[in-house]
Amino acid sequence: MRAKFVGIVSVCLLTICCSGVRASSFGPSVADYGSIQEAIDKNPGLMVYVPAGDHEIDTTIQIRKDGSGLFGPGRIVQKNKDQHIIDIDGVKDVRLSDLTLTRAEGSQDTELAGINVERSEGVEIRGLRIIENRSPRGCIVVANCKEMRIDECTIRNYKTMTIDDRTNNPELSGYAFRSVDGTGIKVHHSQGIEIVGNRIIEDRYLPTKEVRDEYKLGDLTIKPEKPGRLMPQDVFDTGYTNNWHQGAAVQVSGPEDTDRILIRGNYYENAAQGMDIHADHVIISNNLIYHAMIGMKAMHGAKNVLIDGNQFVAADLWGLLLMPGSASHGDQPEAENEVTKAPNIDGGTIVSNNLFSDFGYGGQNWNWADRQPEYPEQNVIAILFGQLEENPPLRTVLITGNLVYNSGAESEEDDIETRYNYALYLEEERQPAPVSIKVVNNHFEPGKKGVSNVDLE
Incomplete structure (x- = not known):
């Protein structure tokens, strides 16, 4: 009996000791320091544990040492709307995982990011929840970075009311207007970036008539003496644009040098644009876009983009848009007596095996129907x-294996109708018109005007 008792005590002691080892294996903890910043600074190159509970801050958490990072179940609450939550700059191999980041009441509408990452390499952001960081700048912002991964994060409510100011180039635009704007993940001037398995959802600022009227969205705040080349004449004449829903769930830009981007298995809901792509060598696969003004667009010098196996559900303006943008150009001298800038062109793209459904039922059909644009x-x-x-011109595009499903043909009820004009619109007349576009083996159900504006036989 005594031997059995000693054995039980020994097992209990061993369990306690092992439990202590497991707890200490977390490494340095925020709980042992006066602030999160102090814990990071005193443990350079180490991951710092953030225990459960709220951790309030009023200045940006700065990470400036290679190999540093934060992880744990804690919730970091930024009280200052004039500060990022976390800023990572000039480092390698930093990691953030499993945290919740948010802002206190009164600081949720901000001009700054939830996570700002610049001039860094090998950064990993995994399993975070970023809630109510409502900013036109973006929720996770990545600039001038290499070999970075953002995966399994949830971003909720990232849009805010702001002014879309396009006055910096009067020749092209020269006007400003009230808008709702925001981007979940914004990447620019970066290479080797993976965006995988994230959920990016907006359920606060939705594009309803009531929201438009309450915030006077679309009203011009600055009007030029004459319209720029990209300012629609009706906007100049009326002082109003219906293009007031701005931003994207994911935006990848900086087309002169942004390259090698993988966007896979993400879920987007109530975005202005599901994905806004201005980059080269991009793979976009197995994403689900639910309720958007535009499901996805690629322009401004988007080359060698593979768009495969995505679901576009309830887009209102375009499901997928490909076109050259104002930033697209051929050989271009940077300045007199300087080396010629390499071309920034659109094309070499494959659109395959995508499914489009419920077009016009994304909540903003009222803003686009019955126009003569x-x-x-x-x-x-x-x-x-x-x-x-x-x-x-946009050139060399293969469109194959796609299905456009006319959800409006399912029912004879008056409130269920076909809301798209064509399954495929291919410009043939206005210049610069696209060239070398091959359309084969798709199943396109006809819209109000037919299957396509061109003969697909």
């Missing part, structure tokens, strides 16, 4: 001309 709107797949006459 400059651009052909409310087509599921649109392959368009360049924004400027000097843009090189």
Whole structure:
């Protein structure tokens, strides 16, 4: 009996000791320091544990040493709207995982990011929840970075009311207007970036008539003496633009040098644009876009983009848009007597095995229906001309294996109707018109005007 008792005590002691070892294996903990910043600074190159509970801050958490990072079940609450939550700059191999980041009441509408990452390499952001960081700047912002991964994060409510100011180039635009704007993940001037398995959802600022009227969205705040080349004449005449829903769930830009991007298995809900792509060598696969003004667009010098196996559900303006943008160009001298800038062109793209459904039922059909616009709107797949006459044309695109499903044909009820004009609109006349576009083995159900504006036989 005594031997059995000693054995039980020994097992209990061993369990306690082992439990202590497991607890200490977390390494340095925020609980042992006066602040999160102090814990990071005193443990350079180490992951710092953030225990459960709220951890309030009023200055940006800065990570400036290679190999550092934060992890744990804690919730970091930024009280200052004029500060990022976390800023990572000039480092390698930093990691953030499993945290919740948010802002206190009164600081949720901000001009700054939840996580700002610049000039860094090998950064990993995994399993975070970023809630109520409502900013036109973006929720997770990545600039001038390499070999970075963002995966399994949840971003909720990232849009805010702001002014979309386009006055910096009067020749092109020269005006400003009230908008709702925000981006879940924004990447620019970066290479080797993976965005995988994230959920990016907006359920606060939705594009309803009531929201538009309450915030006077679309009203011009600055009007030029004459319209720029990209300012629609009706906007100049009326002092109003219906293009007030701005931003994207994911935006990848900086087309002159942004390259090698993988966007896979993400879920987007109530975005202005599901994905806004201005980059080269991009793979976009197995994403689900639910309720968006535009499911996805690629322009401004988007080359060698593979768009495969995505679901576009309930887009209202375009399901997928490909076109050259104002930033697209051919060989271009940077300045007199300087080396010629390499071309920034659009094309070499494959659109395959995507499914488009419920077009026009994303909540903003009311804002786009029955217009006579400059651009052909409310087509599921649109392959368009360049924004400027000097843009090189979109070229060499393969469109194959896609299904456009006419949800409006399911029912004879009056409130269920077909809301797209064509399954595919391919510009043939306005210049610079796309060239070398191959369309084969798709199943396109006809819209209000037919399957396509061109003969697909």
